[in-house]
Amino acid sequence: MNHLSLAVRLALTAGIFTAAGVAQAQVPQADTSSADQTTPPSKNKAKTLQAVVVTGSLIRRIDAETSSPVVTLDRAAITNNGSPTLGNVLQALPSISGNATNTQNNSNGGGGASPTLEGGDGAARVSLRGLGTNRTLVMVDGQRLANADLNMIPQNMIERVDVLAEGASTVYGSDAIGGVVNFILRKDFKGAELSVNDGISSHGDGQRHGGQFTVGASGDQGNIVAGIDYNKYNPVLAPRRSFSAQQLYLYAGGPQPSGSHTIPTGRLLVPQNLAPAGCSINSQGNTYVTRASGTGSSLGDYRCFSSANDVYNYNAFNYIQTQQERTNVFVIGNYKFNDYVTFFADAFYNHTNSAGQDAPAPTGVGDGWHVLASNPNNPFGVTFSSGALGNPATSGYAFNTRLTGLGTRLHTFTTTNEQLNTGLRGNFGANTTWIWDASFDYGHSHRVQTNFNEVNIPAFQAAIDGGANIFDQADPTVTALLRKGVDAPVYTMTNTMKQAQANASGELWDLPAGAMQMSAGVLYRKTSMNYNVTSDAVLDPATGTCTVLQEACGSPGGGSDTVKELYAESLIPLLTGQPWAYSLNIDLGVRYSDYDSSGSTTNGKFAIEYRPIADLLVRGTVSQVFRAPNMDELYDGRTIAGPNLTDPCVGLTSAQLAQHAAACQFVPPNWSGNPIGQVTGYYSGAAAVGSKLKPEQGKSIDIGFVYSPSWLNGLSSSLDFWHIYLTDMLTPVTAQTVANSCFANNNSPYCSYINRYDNTSKLAGAVNYINTPVVNLGNLSTTGVDFTLNYAVPHFNLGSVDPGNFKAGLNTTYISTYNNDSTPGQPGARTTNYAGTYSQQFGNISRWRGTVTLNWALGNWSAQWQSRYVHRLTNLNANLDTGASSPMASVLYHSIQAGYEFKKINTRFDVGIDNLSDKTPPLSYETGSNYNVDTATYDVMGRYYWARATVKF
Numbered sequence: 031m032n033h034l035s036l037a038v039r040l041a042l043t044a045g046i047f048t049a050a051g052v053a054q055a056q057v058p059q060a061d062t063s064s065a066d067q068t069t070p071p072s073k074n075k076a077k078t079l080q081a082v083v084v085t086g087s088l089i090r091r092i093d094a095e096t097s098s099p100v101v102t103l104d105r106a107a108i109t110n111n112g113s114p115t116l117g118n119v120l121q122a123l124p125s126i127s128g129n130a131t132n133t134q135n136n137s138n139g140g141g142g143a144s145p146t147l148e149g150g151d152g153a154a155r156v157s158l159r160g161l162g163t164n165r166t167l168v169m170v171d172g173q174r175l176a177n178a179d180l181n182m183i184p185q186n187m188i189e190r191v192d193v194l195a196e197g198a199s200t201v202y203g204s205d206a207i208g209g210v211v212n213f214i215l216r217k218d219f220k221g222a223e224l225s226v227n228d229g230i231s232s233h234g235d236g237q238r239h240g241g242q243f244t245v246g247a248s249g250d251q252g253n254i255v256a257g258i259d260y261n262k263y264n265p266v267l268a269p270r271r272s273f274s275a276q277q278l279y280l281y282a283g284g285p286q287p288s289g290s291h292t293i294p295t296g297r298l299l300v301p302q303n304l305a306p307a308g309c310s311i312n313s314q315g316n317t318y319v320t321r322a323s324g325t326g327s328s329l330g331d332y333r334c335f336s337s338a339n340d341v342y343n344y345n346a347f348n349y350i351q352t353q354q355e356r357t358n359v360f361v362i363g364n365y366k367f368n369d370y371v372t373f374f375a376d377a378f379y380n381h382t383n384s385a386g387q388d389a390p391a392p393t394g395v396g397d398g399w400h401v402l403a404s405n406p407n408n409p410f411g412v413t414f415s416s417g418a419l420g421n422p423a424t425s426g427y428a429f430n431t432r433l434t435g436l437g438t439r440l441h442t443f444t445t446t447n448e449q450l451n452t453g454l455r456g457n458f459g460a461n462t463t464w465i466w467d468a469s470f471d472y473g474h475s476h477r478v479q480t481n482f483n484e485v486n487i488p489a490f491q492a493a494i495d496g497g498a499n500i501f502d503q504a505d506p507t508v509t510a511l512l513r514k515g516v517d518a519p520v521y522t523m524t525n526t527m528k529q530a531q532a533n534a535s536g537e538l539w540d541l542p543a544g545a546m547q548m549s550a551g552v553l554y555r556k557t558s559m560n561y562n563v564t565s566d567a568v569l570d571p572a573t574g575t576c577t578v579l580q581e582a583c584g585s586p587g588g589g590s591d592t593v594k595e596l597y598a599e600s601l602i603p604l605l606t607g608q609p610w611a612y613s614l615n616i617d618l619g620v621r622y623s624d625y626d627s628s629g630s631t632t633n634g635k636f637a638i639e640y641r642p643i644a645d646l647l648v649r650g651t652v653s654q655v656f657r658a659p660n661m662d663e664l665y666d667g668r669t670i671a672g673p674n675l676t677d678p679c680v681g682l683t684s685a686q687l688a689q690h691a692a693a694c695q696f697v698p699p700n701w702s703g704n705p706i707g708q709v710t711g712y713y714s715g716a717a718a719v720g721s722k723l724k725p726e727q728g729k730s731i732d733i734g735f736v737y738s739p740s741w742l743n744g745l746s747s748s749l750d751f752w753h754i755y756l757t758d759m760l761t762p763v764t765a766q767t768v769a770n771s772c773f774a775n776n777n778s779p780y781c782s783y784i785n786r787y788d789n790t791s792k793l794a795g796a797v798n799y800i801n802t803p804v805v806n807l808g809n810l811s812t813t814g815v816d817f818t819l820n821y822a823v824p825h826f827n828l829g830s831v832d833p834g835n836f837k838a839g840l841n842t843t844y845i846s847t848y849n850n851d852s853t854p855g856q857p858g859a860r861t862t863n864y865a866g867t868y869s870q871q872f873g874n875i876s877r878w879r880g881t882v883t884l885n886w887a888l889g890n891w892s893a894q895w896q897s898r899y900v901h902r903l904t905n906l907n908a909n910l911d912t913g914a915s916s917p918m919a920s921v922l923y924h925s926i927q928a929g930y931e932f933k934k935i936n937t938r939f940d941v942g943i944d945n946l947s948d949k950t951p952p953l954s955y956e957t958g959s960n961y962n963v964d965t966a967t968y969d970v971m972g973r974y975y976w977a978r979a980t981v982k983f
Contacts, residue, residue: 084098154180182447193212204656239262264351320334437483555592587666698794751813881898905917
């Protein structure tokens, strides 16, 4: 109740927020027929007006507003944005927050068990309510996709986008926890349309261009729409912007440039007597040096290594806009066989070439290669290796270098997507309201990732043994030899979805307030995943290595899952035309789902629509939600991580070790701990460690008001209070949680995830590796408020001057709480409120987000001003030095667009400027992004100019 009270007070301040100009107009609710939105549903209306299925319900409705809070982006809102891809348009909505992927993110590749540091697949995915991309369902005409990448959907194929920001599991099944993004297709397009676009930033980079061609025909028996879409983005390197030119770390003295100590001239640990005078000496009498001149084959070529100055700026090679080129083809059609049966089909194909880039490979003897003391290029007379050769339990001398001569590590992606939805629909006769449909939905996604310039350890070792002077690897002759030691491993991911579905809906019987409606259906879906890795990149769990560098090691994985579902929804009108009850409807829904992998679950929904007067709708929904484990969470193979671990078995007596035997197996009494702070962790799906998963479960609650006053034509507003909570979250368990849980309970299922060196090793007791697979662990609860205000100003004249038509709109979201307990019931469990923070785990959860749009039209002219606001927040990842957080400033973006239509030649020209004030994104140190900014939320390109020409035939 305290949260609700706070939310009400905050909602009442929306007028102040509007005056600040920080929100964007969107049309609330789905596009319906020309139904009178002030008229309650009735049997006569249902029969005489064309009802539609609105997003968030299975019931065909004529109401412009229902119990579901849907925000709609019509085609004008999409095209006024200027972006040739849909991802940028959707990610600006205030209800979307948290971690997302887009074309600005150089590290959004992966999927399956591929290396997580590589990116550039050009995908865009959204995270409603900040709950993550896996908890937002993306659909096309109510059908889910095999690959939920928004950028692969042809923009000229879309009529509008419905965004439902509440749980909808009873309507759509798994994944619809944060909500649903539903792309509605163009079905009645006639003629032909050609559009070309171009754009460039004010920095003279980031060029993008593309074109669209759409053609359609319509007749009494049916219609068909087809088109092709092409767009290309040029890459932009991080140094092109001052905020990302150098990696910044936040220390006690403030932000400071930083980078990697793995540098091209090498970082070598050598005995003190072999180093120049004045170097810092460690407790073993050794010191670090780096080459200063010459070929590195003489001791005089070296100087002391400086931790402060000898750093490598790996940021210089990362993209802040990834390279991408995509082609889309689509066709949409239907054919009416007779009055009772109609055939329909929609299909689209996408082909994307994209690339991400990282700095040249860092490598060291810890990767598995060595330089013998007898090597003629080695002036030190000591062996550089991760351990004395033949005895890995002892240490050799360290040697790390950066292979700049071999060039950057380029990660290319070739992705193809096919999606087909086809079937029949009709009615059961001329004298009935009942209709039916049966459909088949097929989706296929295939992605080939190639990593260039990865180090092949055996070949690299052969090059060193064959005479390559690794001490001077930038020398062209040395580079030519070392190039024989690089590789280009390939990772292939295939996802397939096959779904059959049948539905029937109509009126059950008449009640005093109108007809009771019912919709029911049955569904079968099979999804499968297959991930392959070339042999040189297959991880060996026993050693934690593969043929190439550890960072590129992956594991094959694959499997399938099927679900069988039954579902139904009923709309029950209770009152109509009564004093203080203009209308009152109840909406009930239920869905039963049975998964082969995770068992069965039944989820229900209760919704109410109450109009005390014609102008005011009071709505509320309580819905159970769930998410079944996806293919990655079930079947991902192992990949390597390096988590920090505070081992609870350090310094224990024999008696204490006996009490914690499962967690501390092979640990000797009074053990001093692991030799390093990081241990090897193996992320994987559940199947790789033989465990089972169950669905996430929770509830979604929404209470809202929609007011459209009859005394002020053109005005509408909505206010919604929402609460979503989840239990049994599907998440990778951390190494620390595994260790702590097993230490506290010898019977913990996590004990089997710990693997320590046994008594035959000199490292007895030390952690060899810890499995950190996906498990059901964690609770999350988030609450907040949405407010929208839209006003189409009635037309007026200023004397004899016609100023045109004006529209204004506001859309805001306030997040009150975002509470997460990552380890409920485990030792040290605690709940953290992430509202108003930025973290690597959940991303950007700013409390306030808003957009405002002003539109104007006069004759052939039109224009738009749009602003987007993201509130200030606290960066929880900021400080390595003190562990403290740091503030991130609020941001207000502005964009403008203007267009003119030459009707005589059926041509329209549009121009626009995004990020008009060239706003720099707030810095977020230690994000792991290599750009110092949150690319999922903020614009990194700066002021951007674009133009488009559209010709209709």
